[in-house]
Amino acid sequence: MSLLLVVTVAGFGLFIWWFVAWYFELPTALLPSPVQCWDAGLENRQVLFDAVFKSTGLASVAGLATSVVLGSLLAMVFSQSRKLRLALFPYIILLQTVPIVAIAPLLIIWSGYTFRTVLIVTVIVSLFPIVNSVTTGLLSIDKDEMDLFRLYRAGRFKTLRSLQVPSAVQHLVIGAKTSAALAVIGAIVAEFFVGDATNFTGLGTLMTGWQALAKTDALIAALFCSAFLGLALFGIVHLAAVTILRRWVVA
């Protein structure tokens, strides 16, 4: 039933798109029809496949994974001291607020036109939601649960390991879902800058290349691929969360 709804809405959207392109007799370079985009996608299926599953996909997954690990560790450090939070949290926020297009050129100077640069950008973009939500999780512990641990003289480390970390897992999941979408965006934006179609073919690279060639149909096909990648990554995080969280979630 819900699948039917999804298909119906998507079909309706495609129809409108096709109708507009056909009725106004728009040139292909401006608005190609869905069929033309589909054909362009098929024609370029090899490069698109490589971009989705190798370059961009790999950068997103590796970047997200790095953010999850690094962000959780940072959050654990932050949870230990208020002073530390006051001193360092502004810089974490800075990561989020400074536009990535402004940092990217600098990163290219330091790290070159490499996959590594794409990875770094991806981490920068996807780190904040994780640090933020996990820190919140580690610090918003039920007062009675905290008292229970204090009553039995549990040390800092034991409290962190047996009370705070398990409580924060739900927050990590929320943060990771937000970061999953951001990681894909981060990777593609980084590829706009790093992109060099001869040795590095991410989705971002393909998009800038096809834009220059006015291959609008292929560009739109790449756009759909990036949407698919974002959904897939979100889905992976969701599935992992459901599996791990089964014990946590109230039935």
Place this chain on the structure above:
Amino acid sequence: MSLEIPEGEILSLVGPSGCGKTTLLRVLANLQQPTAGEVVLNPAIRGDLGQIAFVFQQPTLLPWRTALQNVVLPLELLRQSNPLGDSSGGSSGGSSGTNAKTRRECEEIAVEMMRQVGLGDALQRYPRQLSGGMKMRVSIARALVTQPKVLLLDEPFAALDEILRDQLGDLLLERWEQQRFTAVMVTHNISESVLLSHRIASIQKGQIKELIENPLPWPRSGNVRGAPGFGDLYRRVSLSLHDDPKQG
């Protein structure tokens, strides 16, 4: 306020919300510092060996741990904070329950305690799979698993219905017969305070207004409710709570 609680006594604190009952409990548990005055504990009682236990108003079970793992928790925490497992402060009592135990021993003790509260067959269930009454039983088992000398209860049954409250009251009496802890219980429920205590302190504005001896005979169980004297005592506590505060 000044209050002396003899060993092995169950004392009920009754009084309106916000009169400082919970604060008193938290001070007794050393979870909060008194703004003035002091708490003198029997020197044989050591919080670091789990001899003070607390039952919260909510069961406060960790949802990612099974019932059994929740009951093991105090032993586990104490085992880590006393890695050398130095033996308890020389006093009698024998069963101070927390000296250098292996993981397996802790688990056995916890299983036994779960049986004592009637949950021997719910060991591996998670809190969300337990009813409200069962959760509170687990909470009581967790408090008693270290064989505490002092048990502090903060409106432990307030969230439960009348029938469960009676059952858990019986459980508490039964455990007291076995373990003879000293208990301080905050409650809003007068019949609970009459049923479960040696003395009842009615508290108003942070002061003990009246300290009422409870003459009902021991051992007790729910049937004390029908005993002569129950009604009188109930009325007395009730009156003590309801007349106008006289400031002197």
